[in-house]
Amino acid sequence: xxxxxxxxxxxHVDDEGFxxxxxxxxxxxxxxxxxxxxVDMTDEHWAAIRFLRSDFPEQGETATLRRVSTVAGxxxxxxFTLFPKKPAKKMAYIAGLPKPRGCV
Amino acid sequence: xxxxxxLGGGTAGTMIANKLRAKLGRHDWAITVVDRDDxxxxxxxxxxxxxxxxxxxxxxxSRHAFLPDxxxxxxxxxxxxDPDAHQVHLEDGxxxxxxxxxxxxxxxxxxxxxxxxxxxxxxxxxxxxxTLEGAEALRDxxxxxxxxxxxxxxxxxxxxxxxxxxxxxFLADAWLRARxxxxxxxxxxxxxxxxxxxxxxxxxxxxxxxxERKVHVETDFMVESVDPERKVLVSYDEREVPxxxxxxxxxxxxxxxxxxxxxxxxLNFVPVDKHTLLSKxxxxxxxxxxxxDIPTSKAGSVAHFATEVFVGNFLExxxxxxxxxxxxxxxxxxxxxxxxKALLIDFNYDTEPLPGKYPLPGxxxxxxxxxxxxxxxxKLAFRWIYWNxxxxxxxxxxxxxxxxxxxxxPAAATTHTQED
Numbered sequence: 001x002x003x004x005x006x007x008x009x010x011x012h013v014d015d016e017g018f019x020x021x022x023x024x025x026x027x028x029x030x031x032x033x034x035x036x037x038x039v040d041m042t043d044e045h046w047a048a049i050r051f052l053r054s055d056f057p058e059q060g061e062t063a064t065l066r067r068v069s070t071v072a073g074x075x076x077x078x079x080f081t082l083f084p085k086k087p088a089k090k091m092a093y094i095a096g097l098p099k100p101r102g103c104v
Numbered sequence: 105x106x107x108x109x110x111l112g113g114g115t116a117g118t119m120i121a122n123k124l125r126a127k128l129g130r131h132d133w134a135i136t137v138v139d140r141d142d143x144x145x146x147x148x149x150x151x152x153x154x155x156x157x158x159x160x161x162x163x164x165x166s167r168h169a170f171l172p173d174x175x176x177x178x179x180x181x182x183x184x185x186d187p188d189a190h191q192v193h194l195e196d197g198x199x200x201x202x203x204x205x206x207x208x209x210x211x212x213x214x215x216x217x218x219x220x221x222x223x224x225x226x227x228x229x230x231x232x233x234x235t236l237e238g239a240e241a242l243r244d245x246x247x248x249x250x251x252x253x254x255x256x257x258x259x260x261x262x263x264x265x266x267x268x269x270x271x272x273x274f275l276a277d278a279w280l281r282a283r284x285x286x287x288x289x290x291x292x293x294x295x296x297x298x299x300x301x302x303x304x305x306x307x308x309x310x311x312x313x314x315x316e317r318k319v320h321v322e323t324d325f326m327v328e329s330v331d332p333e334r335k336v337l338v339s340y341d342e343r344e345v346p347x348x349x350x351x352x353x354x355x356x357x358x359x360x361x362x363x364x365x366x367x368x369x370x371l372n373f374v375p376v377d378k379h380t381l382l383s384k385x386x387x388x389x390x391x392x393x394x395x396x397d398i399p400t401s402k403a404g405s406v407a408h409f410a411t412e413v414f415v416g417n418f419l420e421x422x423x424x425x426x427x428x429x430x431x432x433x434x435x436x437x438x439x440x441x442x443x444x445k446a447l448l449i450d451f452n453y454d455t456e457p458l459p460g461k462y463p464l465p466g467x468x469x470x471x472x473x474x475x476x477x478x479x480x481x482x483k484l485a486f487r488w489i490y491w492n493x494x495x496x497x498x499x500x501x502x503x504x505x506x507x508x509x510x511x512x513x514p515a516a517a518t519t520h521t522q523e524d
Binding site for chain 1: 371
């Protein structure tokens with residue numbers, strides 16, 4: 001498993017740069033990760049990221065856009081505004097979680 | 105006398121009733137199957153209806169004909185399950201008590217969940233083929249379609265039979281070519297995924313097949329609404345795809361009673377342990393087939409392989425022993441590709457579809473991830489196998505667990521991801 005250095009911390013990532021160890025993440029790191037993909041974090045961004053972080057240990061997987069909209073109550077349209085183009089992947093990247101499963 | 109109640113008399117529910125009736129003593133366990141009607145549909149057959157290959161009579165039989173003596177079929181809508189009282193409430197007021205409950209109520213297309221779909225263009229220029237009525241309406245529309253933009257669209261994953269929209273596209277291409285209409289029709293494939301399929305090797309292969317057929321693929325398209333007046337699909341990131349004929353695969357959701365019972369996730373699928381299919385919340389509720397949230401294809405083959413593992417586990421569970429069977433997510437799908445050919449893919453939770461031979465290594469007769477006539481013959485023969493071998497719970501000479509024997513794993517250097 002490759003490692004990389006983000007904001008001075010060495011963390012484990014997969015081939016695409018998604019962090020792989022839940023506990024290596026911190027909000028400070030999240031901010032660095034967001035900056036890398038051009039997202040400037042506001043309270044609205046954090047609401048989505050914090051939901052993903054708290055949902056993951058319970059569910060064992062990264063919340064889908066539908067789950068964020070129905071369970072956390074953040075409309076999908078707003079997620080596209082906050083994390084343009086690919087909100088599901090961008091949110092997972094910033095939250096230090098695996099890419100949400102797409103289809104199988 | 106104990107009660108096993110199975111909600112849903114489809115592929116999973118029928119197989120389970122048959123297999124468990126043979127294993128459970130008649131004086132020990134009563135088995136009841138609940139469904140809203142007595143019509144069992146061979147759903148893989150819907151794909152062929154729009155092209156006139158199959159008719160209604162070939163895909164519908166009665167449910168009770170496939171249930172053995174000693175299984176009661178109750179025809180009613182389920183109102184809700186009360187897991188604390190161990191009871192199922194039916195809409196007609198009846199109540200069924202259970203000692204063990206199996207939820208096998210599947211997944212249903214929900215075109216009403218996308219704004220604009222079920223308005224004035226519904227069944228005029230907007231269709232789906234995941235219901236018999238929808239497939240028949242599409243057949244009539246295709247009959248009069250001779251030019252313009254045919255758009256095949258997936259709303260959101262997961263969907264039942266994730267290869268079906270690709271198959272529909274391949275069959276439509278071949279059907280239009282056979283009629284000399286292909287050069288007057290533009291075919292567009294619109295998907296929320298970032299490729300033709302999610303699993304890398306198959307996505308590349310199937311994507312190549314779309315390209316060969318001059319099908320334009322619009323990826324990462326999360327539909328927000330359909331504008332029926334302008335006949336365009338609109339995405340959340342404000343892209344538009346115009347259509348003359350739209351064939352959409354609607355959002356798939358589990359049964360509404362699952363939500364009313366507090367047993368579902370955000371799409372009404374029942375969260376279960378992916379290896380045992382036992383509810384994460386209740387020790388006397390299982391979900392088998394499309395109704396569960398396991399991360400593999402929603403498909404009859406999965407229901408079949410999962411049932412094989414489930415039956416052994418269930419017997420251990422009611423005897424108070426730990427369940428020793430572990431379902432691996434095995435799926436096995438024929439992919440019709442037009443011109444009387446098909447591919448076959450075989451995969452599970454951990455291993456993506458790979459090229460090779462199936463079911464006998466090196467021999468086949470089926471080829472994996474390759475278009476052949478033998479695979480097409482297999483797909484057509486499967487309808488007979490479904491009615492005569494699979495549903496009655498007779499043994500199938502296919503192992504429940506996926507095998508790597510006969511497959512060619514990709515070299516590390518040729519593994520493709522779907523990231524852009």
